[in-house]
Amino acid sequence: MTSTALHEATRRDGDRLLATTLRTAAPRTAALVLIATASTGAALLLPAVLGHTLDLLLKGQATRRWVALCAALVCVPAALDALGEYLNATTTARTTARLRRTALGHVLAAGPRATARMTPGDLVARLVGNAAQAGTAPATVAGTVTAVVGPIGGIVALALLDPWLALVFLAGAPLLALLLRAFTRASTDSLAGYQRLQGELAGRLMEAVGGARTIAAAGTAARERDRVLEPLPGLSRHGHRMWRVQGRSSAQATALVPLLQIAVLAVAGLELSRGALSVGDLLAASRYAVLATGVGMLVGHLGALVHGRTAARRLAEVHALPPTVHGTRRLPADGDGTLRLRGVAAERGGRTVLRGVDLVVPGGSTTAVVGRSGTGKSVLAELAGRLADPDAGEITLDGVPLRELAHDELRRQVGYAFARPALLGGTIGGTLAFGSFAPPPEVVVDAARAACADDFVRRLPDGYDTACAAAPLSGGEAQRLGLARAFAHAGRLLILDDATSSLDSVTESRVADALLHDVAARTRLIVAHRLATAERADRVAWLDGGRVRAVGPHTELWRLPGYRAVFEG
Amino acid sequence: MPNQPNHPLLTHLSRHRRVLAVLAAWSAVEAAHTLTTGYALARALDTGFLAGRPATGLLWLAAAAVAVVVGAYGTGRTFRGVAALVEPFRDALVRRVVTRALGDGDAAAVSRLTHQVEIARDTFAGLVMVTRSFVFTAAGALVGLFLLAPVLLAVVVPPLLLGLGLFLATLRPLARRQEAFLVADEALAQSCGEACAGLRDIAAGGGEARVRTDTGALVDAELRASTALARWSVARAAALALAGRFPVVPLLVATPWLLDHGVTPGALVGALAYLTQSLLPALQSLIHGLGTSGSRLAVVVRRLTAPGPAPASAPIPASAPAPAVTDATAPAVELRRVTFGYGAHAEPVVRDLDLTLPPGTRLVVVGPSGVGKSTLAYLIAGLLEPSSGEVRVGGAAARAEGAAARRVLIPQEAYVFSGTVGDNLRYLRDDPVGEREVLAAAEAIGADALVRRLGGLDAPVTPDELSAGERQLIALVRAYLSPAPVALLDEAACHLDPAAEARAEGAFAARPGGTLVVVAHRAGSARRADRVLVMDGPGTVAGTHRELMARSASYRELMGGGRRSSHPAGAARDADRVHPVARPGLPGDGGHVVAHGSVRQVEAARDLADGGALGGE
Secondary structure (H helix, E strand, O other), X not given: OOHHHHHHHHHHHHHHHHHHHHHHOHHHHHHHHHHHHHHHHHHHHHHHHHHHHHHHHHHOOOOHHHHHHHHHHHHHHHHHHHHHHHHHHHHHHHHHHHXXXXXXXXXXXXXXXXXXXXXXXXXXHHHHHHHHHHHOHXXXXXXXXXXXXXXXXXXXXXXXXXXXXXXXXXHHHHHHHHHHHHHXXXXXXXXXXXXXXXXXXXXXXXXXXXXXHHHHHHOOHHHHHHHHHOOHHHHHHHHHHHHHHHHHHHHHHHHHHHHHHHHHHHHHHHHHHXXXXXXXXXXHHHHHHHHHOOHHHHHHHHHHHHHHHHHHHHHHHHHOOOOOOOOOEOOOOOOOOOEEEEEEEEEEOOEEEEEEEEEEEOOOOEEEEEOOOOOOHHHHHHHHOOOOOOOEEEEEEOOEEHHHEOHHHHHHHEEEEEOOOXXXXXXXXXXXXXXXXXXXXXXXHHHHHHOOOXXXXXXXXXXXXXXXXXXXXXXXXXXXXXXXXXXXXXXXXEEEEOOOOOOXXXXXXHHHHHHHHOOOOOEEEEEOOOHHHHHHOOEEEEEXXXXXXXXXXXXXXXXXXXXXXXXXX | OOOOOOOHHHHHHHHOHHHHHHHHHHHHHHHHHHHHHXXXXXXXXXXXXXXXOHHHHHHHHHHHHHHHHHHHHXXXXXXXXXXXXXXXXXXXXXXXXXXHXXXXXXXXXXXXXXXXXXXXXXXXXXXXXXXXXXXHHHHHHHHHHHHHOOHHHHHHHHHHHHHHHHXXXXXXXXXXXXXXXXXXXXXXXXXXXXXXXXXXXXXXXOOHHHHHHHHXXXXXXXXXXXHHHHHHHHHHHHHHHHHHHOOHHHHHHHHHHHHHOOOOHHHHHHHHHHHHHHHXXXXXXXXXXXXXXXXXXXXXXXXXXXXXXXOOOOOOOOOOOOOOOOOOOOOXXXXXXXXXXXXXXXXXXXXXXXXXXXXOOEEEEEOOOXXXXXXXXXXXXXXXXXXXXXXXXXXXXXXXXXXXXXXEEEOOOOOOOOEEHHHHHOOOOOOOOOHHHHHHHHHHHOOHHHHHHHOOOOOEEOHHHOXXXXXXXXXXXXXXXXXXXXXXXEOOOOOOOHHHHHHHHHHHHOOOOOEEEEEOOOHHHHHOOOEEEEOEOEOOEEEOHHHHHHHOHHHHHHOOOOOOOOOOOOHHHHHOOOOOOOOOOOOOOOOOOOOOOOHHHHHHHHHHHHHOOOOOO
């Protein structure tokens, strides 16, 4: 598909999403439209009725019915507006919530492959920000009635009162706008300067925060504060200038509507003295002139519609993320955990990372995967536990293709530990228990002990109940938590992707011992850079340029100079 | 809410009374427009158009047009007044955020600085504008009504006051709902953030259902919060209707009576113009503006000014002029039954530790990572306060005034700031230091080549362009130049190669009377030590290298003696480094507060990116 066709397709998807959203909220949207129509109609009627009532009052005629009508035209739209405001807010909130839940479902179904297309930050922006923007669609659509009918009605009403009034308004509006525009010397340089200095301040603070311990130890906090704050006076200067610029343009904007209104009033006054209009008509004309200037708001409203549409498009892209489809099969109960890769190939970013990989990891064994960086070790680890699917070839566990395994079975039987684990689940204890099932506490503590994490967890302010956000962890400590989590959930196959890279050698060897003796996993696939890991493994798979160069015990491979070179780099 | 006693906003406003006066003056000019809106219209009708003198009518309208332009000028000038209030407010917030960030080393402060401070600034400005505009517009309209016919006030003011009263009564509950909504929104955003950043781990653990439930619950919580907020918006709309829209009705009802009592038709039209064109829009923006941005501002300001989480390293009294009161006969470092833990419920990291180092000692601390070696260094430096026991450096309490003159700490994450090379190297000296002395120090540490490459002492240095090792060299030279006799190296040379590390450690050990405590990164450091402290929980023990090899199993294991090795390959040396090489200062460098810095975290982050495991294009 060409990029423009793709673009067209996502736009269509976005519009379709928007349409579905409106359909789901149809009753509420309809109610909002009705309310808006009634309220706008009342707002358009009121000046005429008010004017007529005033005329009658001035003539000294009985007007009880007309006063009552005025009161109704004041109170009913007020009540409608209150109801509308409530409906508007709740409809937006409900629609937003629904969009968020759906989009989150799509993100979770797509899994890690979602981040191959959008960064995590981008995804969050879509789930939180764009969903909220698209969620306003029903309310915005209903608001269009007021935004369009109000100004047009105002102009029509002016014309009905007296064609000259409408003419003055229509001719005067662009003329005045142009006149005022001529005085606007919008300068954007102050904004740029402001942002530059803000960035500089942030940069200085970032530097100093990075050296917080040096600064604390040297007692130089006051000096550092002065250094960080050096750009502040400049920032303030730019800020003042921005306000001045904004003041100028606001002054121009606030002058426009009253001046137009005075122009209309002047014509109405002349017509009044000619006897063509009444006092009440003049009152109505001045009000209609204000309603007619609502044209300016129309632009803002269209902007909101466009925003909503763009947001819907970005959400549609989330919906379009391909979900991971799982099968329904289970593993044979008597399997020993043999992992088999046949003719496996994988591409990343248009580059072939793995090709023709054939590898058997015998059940119950520990196999290390080594190779220089960029040879596809991590991709192999991803494929081995189906965090991604290969572009060609097949991967089976105990003879069952991973694609055909049920989701629960797959995640229960295959565990992972990573170099930089994400600590989900709120507390340290929660993060260790996080997964398709929550192991009992004693299993969690045993796993933490096996991963050499129990000691430092107990030293945290609230032990296992410490909130992850409140626990400042080093990379090595986070890795040990990730290992403990994997140990606590160990099934048939355990995949360690560089999961001990930040551990010191003593801790690493303690963890490795525990992995061999205390952890229930039958088969272990370990991606590592360390020599010690390769030495300890039953077998080593040596990856080079996306292919398996050799498989065998470390001592045998060590004879190959190319293999030795992997550990020297 | 802004009307709490001693609120930072109120304090700020009361400090800027003069600015407020100027702002009020310009707002009065702006209100001239409001005043003339109805009055000029009334006069134009009564003395002009209705009296058969259209020219007079036009003149009155022209006067109103002039008032519009003058008022608009006033509007423009009020922005300067707002700037004079808001900009100092922003400055004060920035100062607070920076001071606090430097105190607790919290990298989140940068977001506070750029994002939340700006929200606070904008909403504060909005509040000032809206409130000011309402007060002066209302005043202008009421004065205008009074000028037209004082009796008009009797008809208009009661519903206005009632409506305003209703609005003020809803302000507090509305603000509470608004705050609840903001909190729910933030919790949801954070949860989504964690989920999106942890998609790989969620998939790997099969935790999708749980995340869907947990985050879904937050989505529902936010929905509930916004529904509760929407309910209060009905009260808000009622207040607006009562104060802004309803007064037209009593005015019409009273019209026959008013006409009988000398109120002119023009005055009636003018009064209606005041109601619909001045008061109603001003009320609208007040009620919408105060209801939402008011509580948003209150939340943000409270968050910005609230004391942060207890800093991990308590500040030490400033050391500026105090001379180094070092007792030459006292031990350089002395710990007596020191116990320390990171919380009341936490197991202590250091328990009942006794340690005495005579001046000139070279102590090396070894142990598995996370065991508390850095914590010990911070205790000696006085950055942490022991739960019990006593730490003395150079005869004085570790946290006593002038500590900076008695010991220098070089943490793992070397601090280099944008400035000249010389500024960075002389950082710890208050007295002028000659170029010769600085260069000699650089040579002793082995940083002379780096200083030359950077272009000498006066050349500017950009921290991001230095490697982690180069940054450490700069920090080491800086510490070497410090007058403090006790040097604490906390893995301060972990990014240098073994030879460079040995040279740097040697230079410190050779400082006359210099005491050196090294938190070791490589086994080699321990072999060079006079004394070694092995930290390993209950197995903590001190002695010489030889003694410990005989006595401590932990120590033998740390020295690599306990592990089988299939071959003596040189390659093993580098793979066995206690920590991998990494470069700090990358974006996202968290600046973690407690032991064991962000460096390895960053390393891991880079691994992920390099591996390209999940990254597409």
